[in-house]
Amino acid sequence: MDLSVVVPTLNGRDVLAASLDALAAHAPDAEVVVVNGPSVDGTSGMVRDHDAADVLLEVSERNLNASRNAGIAASTGDVVAFVGQDSRVEERWLTAVGDALADGADAVTGPVHRRVEGGMTTESVERARICGREVTYFDGGNVAFARDALEALDGFDEYLQTGAARDAAHRLAGMDRSVAWGADAVVVREERDDIRHRLPEDAEESAWGLKYRSLAYRLVKNYGVSARVVARILRHAGGEALSVGADVVRGDAKPTEWAAAGRAVVPNLWAGSQDGMSARMADRTPRRNPNGVSARMDRTMVRHDCDAE
Numbered sequence: 001m002d003l004s005v006v007v008p009t010l011n012g013r014d015v016l017a018a019s020l021d022a023l024a025a026h027a028p029d030a031e032v033v034v035v036n037g038p039s040v041d042g043t044s045g046m047v048r049d050h051d052a053a054d055v056l057l058e059v060s061e062r063n064l065n066a067s068r069n070a071g072i073a074a075s076t077g078d079v080v081a082f083v084g085q086d087s088r089v090e091e092r093w094l095t096a097v098g099d100a101l102a103d104g105a106d107a108v109t110g111p112v113h114r115r116v117e118g119g120m121t122t123e124s125v126e127r128a129r130i131c132g133r134e135v136t137y138f139d140g141g142n143v144a145f146a147r148d149a150l151e152a153l154d155g156f157d158e159y160l161q162t163g164a165a166r167d168a169a170h171r172l173a174g175m176d177r178s179v180a181w182g183a184d185a186v187v188v189r190e191e192r193d194d195i196r197h198r199l200p201e202d203a204e205e206s207a208w209g210l211k212y213r214s215l216a217y218r219l220v221k222n223y224g225v226s227a228r229v230v231a232r233i234l235r236h237a238g239g240e241a242l243s244v245g246a247d248v249v250r251g252d253a254k255p256t257e258w259a260a261a262g263r264a265v266v267p268n269l270w271a272g273s274q275d276g277m278s279a280r281m282a283d284r285t286p287r288r289n290p291n292g293v294s295a296r297m298d299r300t301m302v303r304h305d306c307d308a309e
Contacts, residue, residue, distance in 0.1 A: 001098045002078045003030040003144075006071030008064055009085040010037035013046050015190050022088035024052035030094075033075050035059060035067040048306055058302040065156040065164045068140070069293045070301055072155045080150050084141025087112070087187040096182035097144045106149035106177040109138035110185025125181040130170070130232070131223045136179040140165030142187045149177050154292030157221075159279065163214035170222040175286045209264035212236075213272035220276030221288055233269065 005023055009016045016034070023032055033055045034047045047056045057070050072080060079101060083089060093110070100108035114121045126137040143165070145153075153171055156164040172179060215236060219229050282290040 001101065002076075003027065003081060003094070003097075004033060004075035004077030004079070005030045005081045005083055006033045006035060006068060006075060007083050007085060008035045008037070008067035008071065009039065009043055009047075010062065010064075010067075011039045011041045011043070012085040013039070013041045013043045015086040016043060017046055017050065018190075019083060019085055019088055020047070020050045020052040022090075023083070024050075026089050026091055027094045030081075031055070031075060031077055033057065033071045035071045035074075037062050037067055044304075048304055050306075053306045056304040056306055058304075060300055063158060063161065064140075065158045065160060066296065066299065068164075069155040069158060069296060070299060072150060072293050073297070074303065078147045079144055080147060081144035082140060082142075083187065084139075084189060087141050087189045090184075090186040090188065092184040093186060096185035100180040100182045100185070101144070101146055103180070104178070105146075105180035107138065107143060107145045107172060108180045108182050108185055109136075109143045110182040110187070112139050112142050113186060113188045115188065115190055130219075131226070131228055133170070133173045133223075135169050135173045136181070137166055137169045138179055140168075141189070142185065144185075152177070152287060154287050154289045154294050156292065157218075157279075157289050158291040158296060159217065159275065160214050162210050163218060167214075167218040167222070170218060171286070171288050174222060174288065206264040209268040212265045213268035213275075216269045216272030217276040217279070220273045221279045224280060225273070225277065233273075 005027065007016070007019060007023075020032065020034075023030060031054050032052050034053050035057045036043050036047065037059060044056065044058065047053045055074055057074055059067055059070050061067075068082060071082075079097070081097065096110060097108050111122050111124070123139075128135050128137070140156075149172065152175055153168055157167050158164075160167055169179065212233075216233055219233060223229050279290050280288065
């Protein structure tokens, strides 16, 4: 297996160093491509001095999916994995990825163990049946693709600021591509708010707005407008509205927060649905990605070949 690992990063120098240390220990022969957003914490110098890094790309956009796609374009392996800046691969991760792909899977994902205050949490495989399509979801910070599957997807949809991995899962399912669950393909993630790949501080949309714009966009883009799609969107929104309402009743949230969430959700559902239909019309092929790698070959970036420096 000729493996490339893409690690997008933004102002996460310390946790990124730990992630690169783990790749050096457990995937020493992999090509490691670090894609650095406009970090201001000395990330570039650390990466260029780290033995694990082969390529450092400097991109001007503060967009996780733009970084992922830039890494895809720069990588050379016949398998391309994505590891979060705050995630460390475990000892058997490489073997689990290789075994799943050798068995014919198009992509493989695995558990993410999250370190939180008081202990550790983990997750199991998540699947759903949507409009007759069986979808296996994956974490965008712990997934590996066969190159031909990633090229069929044309990478990630850069319209999305959140939920692009779930969108890619829908699109893989639409192309009858398989996602395997590797129980030993484990990464450990540091769960801290200050090291997340965050949005610009002046982002206009709230977290609620972004979430529901993304949900509406990816469902309409992948499945069109139908009663089942509308019902699924409303079920998500209604369930969370009830949950937040219960928090208000218990005193865990303020009524103004509930009202603000509602004001953010409704217009973003509408905007996401419109943009999703536009994207569906713009790319009528099974990949459903008018904002992928091939659409952004003109992106501005600086490349450093770390081995040559």
